[in-house]
Amino acid sequence: MNYPKSIQQAIEALRIFPGVGAKSAERYVLALLDLSDSKREQFIADLHGLNHVRQCKVCGNYCEGEICEICKDENRDGSTICVVASAKDLLAIENAGFFNGRYHVLNGVLSSSKGIYPQDLNLDALFERIHQGNIQEVVLATPLTMDGEMTAMYIDRKLNDSKILVTRIARGLPMGGQIDYADMTTLKQAFSGRKKVDHDE
Ligand SMILES: [Zn+2]
Secondary structure, eight states, X not given: OOOOHHHHHHHHHHTTSTTOOHHHHHHHHHHHHHSOHHHHHHHHHHHHGGGGXXXXXXXXXXXXXXXXXXXXXXXXXXTEEEEESOXXXXXXXXXXXXXOSEEEEOSSOOBTTTTBOGGGTTXXXXXXXXXXXXXXXXXXXXXXXXXHXXXXXXXXXXXXXXXXXXXEOOSOSSGGGOGGGSOHHHHHHHHHTOEEOOTTO
């Protein structure tokens, strides 16, 4: 005896989430079935809305049009680009409210153990932006983890010959150096304590 096919399929669909096994997925689907028809329809419509989400053609941030609100905003300092691993990190920095430059989202960090190489990240667009635009400073705000450091070093090396100031956010972030978990004060300190990347390191 098993659930009708549509329930089985919904359970299977929910298992794409990290940490969601068969039991949890089953619980979620049954909870959805417990909702009133209108609430369930609203839930499904909300998820459907994700189909409108795109990545900004300039910076890789999530947006609903071609270009994100930050890239469109003419009041922001276009001469500074803050490079982050994810849109989640961008949001953490943005919500801390001290940075008025623009961003570039890499969609991950380089990782030899996970087999993530430069071509897998949003790097070409970054270098293109840097070489085309009037960029004076690139702030490397990738996580302060081994992979994050490796990614920062890679970008810095690529910009070695340019006249652009390349800085790295300071240490002092919580263990693992995750940007999205840092509180606003810590993030602000990490930014204001950023240092020019030392090529001899
Ligand atoms: Zn953008």
